[in-house]
Amino acid sequence: MSNGFGIDIGGTGIKGALVDLERGDLAGERVRIPTPQPATVPAVLDTVKAVIDQAGWDGPVGCTFPGIVRHGVIGSAANVDKGWIGVDLAQQLSEKIGHPAVILNDADAAGIAEMQFGAGRDRNGVVIIVTLGTGIGTAVFVDGTLVPNTELGHIELDGFDAETRASSAAREREELSYKKWAVRLQRYFSHMEMLFSPDLFIVGGGVSKKSEKFLPRLDLKTEIVPAQLLNQSGIVGAAVEAARVTA
Structure with missing residues (x-):
């Protein structure tokens, strides 16, 4: 069985789970930690790492963000802290966890999951x-x-x-x-x-x-x-995209 790990950064919660990449379903318990307020870059990075550590994952991750993402860099932040604009989240998260991190827009991640499995x-x-x-x-x-x-x-x-x-x-x-x-x-x-x-x-x-x-x-x-995938689509899509990019 091929597994990956997806993270979904939301306005109220940061969620992550092991994903079965063949079935497009969660392969482990979903971990959720409330999004820190204010949702500054250091605070969110710490919370994402805590989600990964709590899930026991040690490898590449896919991570959604609620804004424009170009090559891992955040381009907009309509519903989150404006301090995110211009941040290279892919690089910072990769350095934080010691593994490759693939970042994509949250709706794009949900779409990837729905197109492949839903x-x-x-x-x-x-x-x-x-x-x-x-x-x-x-x-x-x-x-x-x-x-x-x-x-x-x-x-x-x-x-x-x-x-x-x-x-x-x-x-x-x-x-x-x-x-x-x-x-x-x-x-x-x-x-x-x-x-x-x-x-x-x-x-x-x-x-x-x-x-x-x-x-x-x-x-x-x-x-x-x-x-069809409802609230787990972001996690699934992020994991699928990370597996594709880091393969």
Whole structure:
């Protein structure tokens, strides 16, 4: 059995687990430590190492980050400490743990997992994974190839940054019913449909567990389905990408 290790850096928790790279499932217990506040670079690096140590892993890791990642360097930090911008996380984490570290955008990692093991498996054409959480993350695939760092949650819609109106956090913050939230999602997905003419939308994030409350309310030409790997997709995708890069 081939295993790897994935880490998912989130706004509230840093999670990591051993991943079965053949099945796309967790091969060990998931370790979660609350994200330090403030989420400075040294504090987060210490927490990531603590997750790895607690899991007993000694090898290369894949790690997600909620922002643009170019060649291991952080390019944006919409929902985390701005001190991350320009940080070479791949180099710093590698030095911290003594093994190669592969860094990628969190939605891209979720997309990799869904395309290889979940709702996007064996699907060609244009597939867009949309994660609804604190913000809106996106991953775009063309015939199975990732177009990284798309950040389509930040498109302007009706004068607003889309994720400030249509994310899961926005629904909770404004205490919207699923019916009212679906009106905003309809506007967002219709706009995405107009821009990209995708063959498939896959909706992820924790709220995808309740997809029956809002997906049937959407009227789109494009097929839209819930993600299958749910909250472990980031960990799985990170581990898969690390194994590919460090092979």
